[in-house]
Amino acid sequence: MHDVEPAPAVMDQLVGLPVADVERDLILATLRETGGNRTHAAQLLGIAIRTLRNKINLYATEGYEIPEPPQGSVA
Template structure:
């Protein structure tokens, strides 16, 4: 698939979704990609670690599967 076709396919999946849902999915996917490393995830997302932690706590309280931080790392 060409880049423009791929970009359009991604956009088609996102259009109409609530921003909070897209944000949650992006944060959780980034945490999975970083093996739960909160500092790395926050840096990749361009948000403060405190903001990330607050969102993680909210998602966990709502019952979402939040990747655990690496062993020995501060949560």
Template sequence: MHDLDQNSARPTERDRDLERDPDAGTGGETGAVERLVGLPVAEVERDLILATLRETGGNRTRAARLLGIAIRTLRNKLGSYAAEGHAIPEPAAGPPG
């Protein structure tokens, strides 16, 4: 199954790379994806979302864009994670105003 380019129904360049080299998306670490096998999808999704949010310094808009999901979806998921007791990265403080 392919990720589709947002503007067309054609597979993305990343899909073509993965077809040529299945380890291309793992940064060369064959075991990176294999370590996810057996984990619940919801847990993997949560960890990916929270890691992306940390990577963006808490910037929800940027994290949603990187994840390819709507900002509203991200906010809903973060609300659920917070209700479950997970720590949600806060946005970084902006420049002094």
């Protein structure tokens, strides 16, 4: 279990938001942080790469900008 607790100001911003929106924003932020590296993002998020790819496809169809994977890697 992680002992990290978000700052109260962050928690206040999240209260009342739909879980799906928070999840999407976290996934997209993690992809940006990893330079689009799906494998690394999935590891950081603690989800299967297949789950991440499915969510990325959903977000793309909804019109969200998806960070591109690094050159030479498989998306």
